[in-house]
Amino acid sequence: MPYFTIIDYVIFALLLVASMAIGLYYAFTGGRQSTTQEFMYADRSMKCLPLSLSLMATFQSAVAIIGTPAEVYANGTQYWFIGCCYILGLLIPAHIFIPMFYRLHLTSVYQYLELRFCKAVRICGTVTFIFQMVVYMGVGIYTPALALNAVTGFHLWGAVLATGLVCTLYTALGGLKAVVWTDVFQTVVMFTGQLAVIIVGVHQAGGLSDAWVKVRDGGRISGIDLNPDPTVRHTFWTLGVGGVFLMLSLYGVNQAQVQRYLSSRTEKEAVMSCYMVFPCLQVALMLSCLMGLVMFACYGNNSPLEQQYITSKDQMVLYFVMDMLQNFPGLPGLFVACLFSASLSTISSAFNSLATVTMVDLIKPHYSMTEARATLLSKMLALSYGIICVAMAYVVHLMNSSVLQAALSIFGMVGGPLLGLFCLGIFFPCANSIGAVAGLAAGLVMAFWVGIGGFLSRMPSSVQVLPFNSTNTSENITVPAVIDAARPAGLNGLYSLSYMWYSALNSSTVVLIGLIISFMTGPTKGDDVASGTVYPVMRTAQSLLHKLVKPSACCTSPEHTVRWSYGFTVKCIVALGHFNVVKLLLADRWS
Ligand SMILES: CC(C)(CO)[C@@H](O)C(=O)NCCC(=O)O
Numbered sequence: 001m002p003y004f005t006i007i008d009y010v011i012f013a014l015l016l017v018a019s020m021a022i023g024l025y026y027a028f029t030g031g032r033q034s035t036t037q038e039f040m041y042a043d044r045s046m047k048c049l050p051l052s053l054s055l056m057a058t059f060q061s062a063v064a065i066i067g068t069p070a071e072v073y074a075n076g077t078q079y080w081f082i083g084c085c086y087i088l089g090l091l092i093p094a095h096i097f098i099p100m101f102y103r104l105h106l107t108s109v110y111q112y113l114e115l116r117f118c119k120a121v122r123i124c125g126t127v128t129f130i131f132q133m134v135v136y137m138g139v140g141i142y143t144p145a146l147a148l149n150a151v152t153g154f155h156l157w158g159a160v161l162a163t164g165l166v167c168t169l170y171t172a173l174g175g176l177k178a179v180v181w182t183d184v185f186q187t188v189v190m191f192t193g194q195l196a197v198i199i200v201g202v203h204q205a206g207g208l209s210d211a212w213v214k215v216r217d218g219g220r221i222s223g224i225d226l227n228p229d230p231t232v233r234h235t236f237w238t239l240g241v242g243g244v245f246l247m248l249s250l251y252g253v254n255q256a257q258v259q260r261y262l263s264s265r266t267e268k269e270a271v272m273s274c275y276m277v278f279p280c281l282q283v284a285l286m287l288s289c290l291m292g293l294v295m296f297a298c299y300g301n302n303s304p305l306e307q308q309y310i311t312s313k314d315q316m317v318l319y320f321v322m323d324m325l326q327n328f329p330g331l332p333g334l335f336v337a338c339l340f341s342a343s344l345s346t347i348s349s350a351f352n353s354l355a356t357v358t359m360v361d362l363i364k365p366h367y368s369m370t371e372a373r374a375t376l377l378s379k380m381l382a383l384s385y386g387i388i389c390v391a392m393a394y395v396v397h398l399m400n401s402s403v404l405q406a407a408l409s410i411f412g413m414v415g416g417p418l419l420g421l422f423c424l425g426i427f428f429p430c431a432n433s434i435g436a437v438a439g440l441a442a443g444l445v446m447a448f449w450v451g452i453g454g455f456l457s458r459m460p461s462s463v464q465v466l467p468f469n470s471t472n473t474s475e476n477i478t479v480p481a482v483i484d485a486a487r488p489a490g491l492n493g494l495y496s497l498s499y500m501w502y503s504a505l506n507s508s509t510v511v512l513i514g515l516i517i518s519f520m521t522g523p524t525k526g527d528d529v530a531s532g533t534v535y536p537v538m539r540t541a542q543s544l545l546h547k548l549v550k551p552s553a554c555c556t557s558p559e560h561t562v563r564w565s566y567g568f569t570v571k572c573i574v575a576l577g578h579f580n581v582v583k584l585l586l587a588d589r590w591s
């Protein structure tokens with residue numbers, strides 16, 4: 001078993017000490033964290049650059065650092081196409097969600113739900129968010145500790161407790177300022193660690209051109225897969241289009257991120273910081289995909305997993321680092337620091353946003369208290385969520401799943417319905433409160449039905465029931481292979497939906513059911529909707545058209561053109577649907 005040298009331990013300890021120091025700095029400077037405004041919103045004075053790094057770091061945990069290379073090593077660079085969804089996934093929040101939330105001067109994003117619908121919807125939204133983040137936090141803190149434990153024998157719960165404790169302390173003491181600035185520092189550590197490993201790895205693989213030949217000949221450079229089948233795990237459509245909904249739920253309506261937008265000095269800077277996330281995310285994605293390729297260049301098809309040095313895909317990256325970097329004292333420590341940086345920056349954001357919503361949405365509306373008491377209580381809440389986080393790590397310990405897919409599935413299963421709830425409010429003035437609650441419930445039911453159904457139907461026992469090529473060993477069975485062998489029908493088709501579509505499916509379920517119930521119970525009239533809570537889709541489309549097409553060149557009025565293109569799009573979708581049904585019916589008859 002590879003081991004850690006003293007320098008490695010020192011580097012890892014330095015990360016924790018530096019993060020703690022940043023927390024203490026913000027506990028004793030500025031307003032000394034004596035108001036909730038400072039603790040939760042950094043006095044609404046943050047600048048664009050730290051915010052953008054922090055926005056990226058929030059949902060970039062050790063899960064991505066070890067999950068993405070493992071995915072690329074096994075299945076090639078197809079996953080890299082998820083980078084395409086960052087475009088719309090950030091443009092839409094920047095131009096629709098951020099301006100609306102910023103102008104409403106919200107105290108938490110769930111306050112929007114009360115302004116647009118009613119208090120009950122707000123509480124439903126808050127509780128759903130708490131559930132999502134608590135589960136995600138558990139995955140976030142457990143993942144790096146488990147990898148470290150499996151590869152170096154480092155004490156599992158020692159690592160969980162050490163990081164949990166440090167993170168809880170600096171979050172509770174230093175508030176959002178500490179969270180954002182530790183995020184900045186931790187992002188630098190994260191990028192440095194990954195870059196160092198990639199450079200040394202390429203060197204070990206015999207240089208750039210050798211490494212390239214190896215990954216190319218090993219078939220790990222994937223072309224764009226345009227297969228429209230929604231059950232194939234990773235295609236351009238599942239990643240590039242399904243991913244947009246995932247991104248919207250994370251970067252558009254998630255409290256952790258909206259809190260950052262709201263804490264910026266001006267609306268313009270909030271929008272800018274969202275734009276800046278794009279290059280940061282692309283760099284992060286590139287580094288982790290390159291890491292997977294470098295791993296392949298070094299090991300080829302003799303993976304340490306097959307040689308049984310390790311027991312799961314998620315231990316690959318750390319094993320690789322310990323294996324290849326043995327002669328570079330300090331580098332393994334730097335990479336472990338990188339791994340834990342990624343997770344610290346995620347769970348600190350989770351603690352702070354959870355403390356904020358619990359205070360602002362659940363406690364403050366019911367109990368009046370002084371500012372000092374409210375601030376103290378918020379800090380206590382951050383501490384309590386720290387304890388819950390460690391407890392959740394234990395729950396995750398009891399489950400067993402590939403971490404990347406697990407984390408992204410949670411985003412889709414719980415974040416998806418929340419996204420749907422916000423979209424229902426923002427884009428459909430007619431939606432009412434009953435529709436919103438019913439829609440959210442329906443979305444969550446759909447999420448857990450498909451999510452858990454999919455999980456169970458992918459379990460090895462049921463996989464073996466399906467007919468498949470007997471030359472496949474059970475190690476190599478990938479879900480798409482099984483699906484090609486026996487095209488699932490009916491419920492099984494739904495269960496085998498790619499997890500990348502969960503966000504889209506669940507959010508549109510909320511919108512659909514929300515609209516149906518709203519129409520049945522009496523839709524809200526346009527004048528009854530609070531001002532600034534609905535996005536004027538038609539008006540924006542018209543003014544965009546005015547800008548694009550000069551009035552003189554246009555023979556019909558812009559209103560007419562908008563209505564016509566809308567009608568045309570709907571007709572196309574309906575026609576396509578009918579065409580598919582007819583095709584299915586005929587195929588059935590002829591076969
Ligand atoms: C969520 C995205 C796609 C974008 O931030 C990416 O960072 C990612 O794959 N995250 C995985 C979850 C995690 O790292 O905790």
Ligand code: NA
Nearest residue numbers: 057060342346
């Ligand atoms: Na992170």
